[in-house]
Amino acid sequence: MSNGNKVVLIGDGFVGSSYAFALINSGLATELAIIDIRKDKELADVNDLLDATVLTSSPTIVKTGTFEDCKDADLVVLAYGNSQKNLVNRLNDIKIASQMVVDTIPQVVEAGYDGVILLATNPVDVIARVVAEVSGFPKEKIVGTGTSLDTARFNQYLALESKLNVSDINAYVIGEHGNSSVAVWSNANVNGINIREFIDKIDDDYKDEVGELIRDKAFKIIKGKGATHFGIANCLLAFTKAILLDEKRVLMASSYLNGEYKNKGLYTGVPTIIGKNGAEKILEMPIDDREQKMFDKSCKDLNENYKLALEVINK
Numbered sequence: 001m002s003n004g005n006k007v008v009l010i011g012d013g014f015v016g017s018s019y020a021f022a023l024i025n026s027g028l029a030t031e032l033a034i035i036d037i038r039k040d041k042e043l044a045d046v047n048d049l050l051d052a053t054v055l056t057s058s059p060t061i062v063k064t065g066t067f068e069d070c071k072d073a074d075l076v077v078l079a080y081g082n083s084q085k086n087l088v089n090r091l092n093d094i095k096i097a098s099q100m101v102v103d104t105i106p107q108v109v110e111a112g113y114d115g116v117i118l119l120a121t122n123p124v125d126v127i128a129r130v131v132a133e134v135s136g137f138p139k140e141k142i143v144g145t146g147t148s149l150d151t152a153r154f155n156q157y158l159a160l161e162s163k164l165n166v167s168d169i170n171a172y173v174i175g176e177h178g179n180s181s182v183a184v185w186s187n188a189n190v191n192g193i194n195i196r197e198f199i200d201k202i203d204d205d206y207k208d209e210v211g212e213l214i215r216d217k218a219f220k221i222i223k224g225k226g227a228t229h230f231g232i233a234n235c236l237l238a239f240t241k242a243i244l245l246d247e248k249r250v251l252m253a254s255s256y257l258n259g260e261y262k263n264k265g266l267y268t269g270v271p272t273i274i275g276k277n278g279a280e281k282i283l284e285m286p287i288d289d290r291e292q293k294m295f296d297k298s299c300k301d302l303n304e305n306y307k308l309a310l311e312v313i314n315k
């Protein structure tokens with residue numbers, strides 16, 4: 001551990017650089033080391049970010065990094081992954097992303113790092129499991145961003161539809177961050193008042209339609225500009241803050257299930273208390289039978305697809 005808050009970011013593309021910008025503006029990190037295989041991009045971003053730090057209230061020391069930097073890091077963040085340009089199903093990226101984990105995580109561990117690893121790399125639920133397997137770390141030290149972005153999209157949708165402030169909407173998405181995600185309507189509320197009081201057309205068709213809209217949002221953004229990156233950058237920042245400041249915040253992380261929500265042995269998006277030890281406790285909110293069935297199917301899909309990752313890990 002460093003004397004302040006040292007973050008090592010691995011992967012400096014759209015997502016990594018947006019996170020880096022959010023992080024230096026937050027003043028949370030005393031030091032940020034950036035590692036990418038594109039050394040020109042890595043150096044260019046470091047120099048650009050250093051200029052940006054001058055006008056922040058608490059300037060972060062930003063530098064190009066090596067895996068040795070992980071030795072005294074307080075947090076390692078993975079934002080590498082396949083380009084989003086042609087994304088149609090995140091699960092198609094399993095082999096490429098698993099190979100990145102195999103290429104990097106042993107070096108993080110060899111440097112002596114044994115803290116929390118936070119990741120956004122897609123497919124994030126499967127890749128969290130790959131990072132756990134390759135690192136050998138306790139399961140709670142691997143924290144994926146899970147359905148935090150899907151949850152933000154669900155809340156945004158409900159705020160627009162109900163014409164209320166998004167801060168007052170409490171609605172969650174669980175399961176895969178991807179095509180089998182599950183919007184939990186049964187306990188969606190506005191400061192404790194059921195969402196049905198504000199939107200009267202909620203039947204199963206409407207739920208499916210909105211579920212589709214939330215899932216499609218990523219693809220629409222990618223069509224417009226090649227990647228989604230601001231939303232996930234702020235999700236990563238919220239997790240970073242919760243871990244570095246030991247906030248015990250409940251965030252929709254990819255966490256390792258051990259019987260919660262009637263499933264076990266895999267990482268997926270569920271409400272989780274996040275603190276300095278990572279995913280400290282999974283919280284079980286009530287879900288209805290329909291949502292449970294969708295969640296079970298999502299877990300089944302993730303388990304099936306993990307076999308592709310195993311081919312890379314065991315190569």
Ligand SMILES: NC(=O)C1=CN([C@@H]2O[C@H](COP(=O)(O)OP(=O)(O)OC[C@H]3O[C@@H](n4cnc5c(N)ncnc54)[C@H](O)[C@@H]3O)[C@@H](O)[C@H]2O)C=CC1
Nearest residue numbers: 011012013014015036037080081082083120121122227232
């Ligand atoms: N979990 C979520 O909610 C979201 C996840 N993502 C995911 O984030 C990942 C990154 O997306 P983008 O930044 O748009 O991709 P990008 O293609 O812009 O950046 C990826 C970066 O990773 C670097 N990289 C590749 N292999 C590496 C290695 N072994 N070591 C270090 N760096 C390496 C590349 O050089 C590149 O700079 C993707 O998997 C994407 O699907 C994106 C948005 C939301």
Ligand SMILES: CC(=O)C(=O)O
Nearest residue numbers: 084090122149218228
């Ligand atoms: C790309 C991606 O995973 C998202 O924006 O949801």
